[in-house]
Amino acid sequence: MRRSRSDAAETRERIVSTASKMFMTKGLEAVGMRDIMSAAGLTPGGFYRHFESKEQLIAEANRGAFDRLLAMFETQTRAMSPGEALDKIVSLYLNQSQGEGNTFLCPLSMVGTELGHCEPQVRAVAADGYQRLVQLVADRVSELGRDLGRDAALTTASGVVSTMTGAVMLANIAGDKAAAKSILSNAHAAIKALLAPVGGVAKAGRRTKS
Amino acid sequence: MRRSRSDAAETRERIVSTASKMFMTKGLEAVGMRDIMSAAGLTPGGFYRHFESKEQLIAEANRGAFDRLLAMFETQTRAMSPGEALDKIVSLYLNQSQGEGNTFLCPLSMVGTELGHCEPQVRAVAADGYQRLVQLVADRVSELGRDLGRDAALTTASGVVSTMTGAVMLANIAGDKAAAKSILSNAHAAIKALLAPVGGVAKAGRRTKS
DNA sequence: TGTACATCAGTGAACGCGCGTTCACTGATGTAC
DNA sequence: TGTACATCAGTGAACGCGCGTTCACTGATGTAC
Secondary structure: OOOOHHHHHHHHHHHHHHHHHHHHHHOOOOOOHHHHHHHOOOOHHHHHHOOOOHHHHHHHHHHHHHHHHHHHHHHHHOOOOHHHHHHHHHHHHHOOOOOOOOOOOOHHHHHHHHHOOOOHHHHHHHHHHHHHHHHHHHHHHHHHOOOOOHHHHHHHHHHHHHHHHHHHHHHHHOOOHHHHHHHHHHHHHHHHHHHHHHHOOOOOOOOOOO | OOOOHHHHHHHHHHHHHHHHHHHHHHOOOOOOHHHHHHHOOOOHHHHHHOOOOHHHHHHHHHHHHHHHHHHHHHHHHOOOOHHHHHHHHHHHHHOOOOOOOOOOOOHHHHHHHHHOOOOHHHHHHHHHHHHHHHHHHHHHHHHHOOOOOHHHHHHHHHHHHHHHHHHHHHHHHOOOHHHHHHHHHHHHHHHHHHHHHHHOOOOOOOOOOO
16 A cells, blocks of 8 residues: 655665664674564565665665764764763774664674675775764864874774774674673773874873974 | 595595685675585585584684684794784784785684674684684783783783774775775784884884883 | 546565575495404 | 495485565555646
């Protein structure tokens, strides 16, 4: 039975956001079309009124996940000093999959190695998400260390993002909760050490503009 | 036609090592039993004379990959100073998937997020591999900074491993070779910065035992 | 505004396919005497 | 050492299943007059 245009648009969004959560928590290949559609309260056939293929849904679901994650970082750190903002972003990122209601999950750390084997369309979304995440961090790093060049800020930010994504991925593999916590707190310490010379939040050595 | 026991043992090893390479480069779910068996010069049915299931093969293939990787690190850094050894290990790890003949690939960075969704048996192998990798790095860090406690060395090593695994995973997602190289060299710089205060190889600040 | 018709969101059964796995079979290897 | 037999590594067709996708269909929505 046909639905109104706004109903249809709502359905489409519901499919994408439902799929996004399922893909992040269970993996791209492990989640089937029937799983997604029934979780969205629909039957399988309806999917193809909205999307061309599962591949396209994966691309949109990941883009959506990046959008939500980055927007959340922006709002959560609004009006914070760059040092505080960086620490908050790192904390939020590292703990993304620790609690129960994990509404903001990053594709890079949750399904990163699967993305590496996807079609160019999907990989482009992932590569773009990575760039946006690095830029978000680099902006704060730039503010923190005003004497730093643009390149130095991007280099530092890239290192921070590698550490964060790696740590969350490893924490998801770790058997027990304690091992996961340990990986994450070690990564947090490493990132603080990385940011310290810029003038950061760490206890250790500080170096500011002149 | 039955083969001798040594032939059979050889066959078993060939299946594991063939599977290991294929799993690392294409992903665990993307590689089918027929692919593996035909790459090993066999037909599908023979598989079950050696293994109980694909799951068991995944576990063994990953254990083998860790064994080879860690043994390679040991031999490649034998008789090096701890600082040189660390730098060599980091270089080798970061460039594992850059060349053509990638014979030493780490499951954590190649199929890490897929491992997170596997059965406990497989996750245990991955978690153990992670611990061994951290220990290998921590040993060198300990040698480098003799005044460092055991815990501090492990913490630093854990940070280094998070950064390495994240960087290689991200480099595998990156569209072009240049972006990949950039991610890897930024990660290398971050790790040097992390190791510098221990008394490491970086140009920046050095701090040794009194 | 009311009516007639085209559109199309959503249904749910069905399609083809490739997956992991099983199985009857072959014949060289290993074993018992 | 030679012979008879059991074992089992490897074959390749087949099984059942779940996947992504297609399709005829339904009926409310949108459109034309």
